[in-house]
Amino acid sequence: MAAMAxxxxxxxxxxxxxxxxxxxxxxxxSGSGKSTLASLLHMHYGCRCADVIRLDxxxxxxxxxxxxxxxxxxxxxxxxxxxxxxxxKRAVCESGDAYVFVEGFLLFHEPSPLxxxxxxxxxxxxxxxxxxxxxxxxxxxxxxxxTLEVAWLSVIWPSYVSHTAHLRADxxxxxxxxxxxxxxxxxxxxxxxxxxxRRT
Numbered sequence: 242m243a244a245m246a247x248x249x250x251x252x253x254x255x256x257x258x259x260x261x262x263x264x265x266x267x268x269x270x271s272g273s274g275k276s277t278l279a280s281l282l283h284m285h286y287g288c289r290c291a292d293v294i295r296l297d298x299x300x301x302x303x304x305x306x307x308x309x310x311x312x313x314x315x316x317x318x319x320x321x322x323x324x325x326x327x328x329x330k331r332a333v334c335e336s337g338d339a340y341v342f343v344e345g346f347l348l349f350h351e352p353s354p355l356x357x358x359x360x361x362x363x364x365x366x367x368x369x370x371x372x373x374x375x376x377x378x379x380x381x382x383x384x385x386x387x388t389l390e391v392a393w394l395s396v397i398w399p400s401y402v403s404h405t406a407h408l409r410a411d412x413x414x415x416x417x418x419x420x421x422x423x424x425x426x427x428x429x430x431x432x433x434x435x436x437x438x439r440r441t
Contacts, residue, residue, distance in 0.1 A: 261333055262291065262332070262333050262336050262338055262339055262340055262341045263339065263340050263341070263360045263361065263434070264329060264333065264340075264341045264343060264358050264359050264360050264361070265282070265340055265341070265342050265343070265359070265360065265361045265363065265434055266343045266344070266348050266349065266355070266359035266361065266362045266363065267279050267342065267343070267344040267348070267363045267365065267430075268344070268345060268346065268347070268348040268349050268362070268363070268364050268365070268405075269346065269364060269365030269366065269367065269419060270346060270365075270367060270369075270372045270398070270401045271346055271372060271376050271397060271401070272367065272371070272372035272373065272374070272375035272376040272379075273346075273365040273366070273367040273372055273375075273419045274365055274367070274375070274419050274423070274426065275344040275345070275346070275365060276293075276295070276344060277423065278344075278363075278365065278423075278426060278427065278430060279293045279295075279342045279343075279344040280293060281423070281427050282340070282342055282427065282430060282431070282434070283340075283342050285427070285431065286338065286339060286340050287338075288336075288338040288339075288340060288341075288342075289337065289338060291332040291335075291336035291338050291340075291341045291342075293342045293343070293344060294325065294328050294329055294332060294341065294342065294343045294344075295343075295344055295345065296320060296322075296325055296343070296344065296345025296346070296347070296348055297345060297346075298325075299320055299321040299322070299324050299325040299328075300314075300319055300320060300321070301318075301319055301320065301321050310392040310395075310396045310397065311396075312396050312400055315396060315397055315400035315401065315404070316347075316400060316404060317347050317350040317353075317404060320345070320347060320350075322350065322353045322354055322355050323354050325343070325345075325355055326353075326354040326355045326358060329341065329343055329355065329358050330358065333358075340434070343355070343359070346401065347401075347404055347405070349362060349364070349405070349408055349411075349414070350404065351407060361415070361433065361434055362413065362414045362415065363414070363415050363416075363417060363430055363433065364408065364414045364415070364416050364417070365417055365419035365426070366416055366417065366418055366419055367418075367419040367420055368420065369393075369394075369398045371419075371420055372398070373389070373390060373393045373398070376389070376393070377389050415430075415433045417429050417430060
């Protein structure tokens with residue numbers, strides 16, 4: 242039996258049914274500001290149930306990696322996209338929020354079970370020099386700048402450029418200049434997210 246409104250007329254099928262969360266994917270090089278943007282957007286929308294899903298949490302236990310800056314750490318093979326996709330699906334099913342945010346440096350790798358789940362794709366574009374400076378300022382590598390720069394220029398940045406080359410001609414991605422102030426990056430992202438078009 243169809244649900245009835247207070248006046249006795251049937252409710253439209255969609256009345257009272259909450260639409261599924263919109264899944265927003267944020268990608269970019271290390272140091273581009275992905276984690277910062279995802280966290281700020283998560284707070285802006287007052288998300289309660291679903292935390293930001295971070296692709297970095299789905300690194301495989303790779304015994305074949307020979308060292309800290311082995312190029313394979315910087316490749317899609319090091320990431321478990323299927324497990325991350327499962328986490329996104331659970332968040333979509335269980336979350337009462339309007340948005341689910343996912344971030345990762347190779348988030349838009351193809352082919353991937355993640356891509357069909359992303360309604361909106363935001364790519365943070367930043368220069369190699371700025372990204373290196375920001376990564377060093379975070380201090381997570383525990384290295385002085387000259388040492389980190391060697392790994393950055395020989396492994397990290399070239400790997401990122403190689404694995405994201407296919408994105409250059411992708412017109413479905415919203416690109417943001419991540420060299421801009423954080424507030425500007427957030428505002429541009431909010432405008433794009435508010436657009437009604439969803440990825441199909």
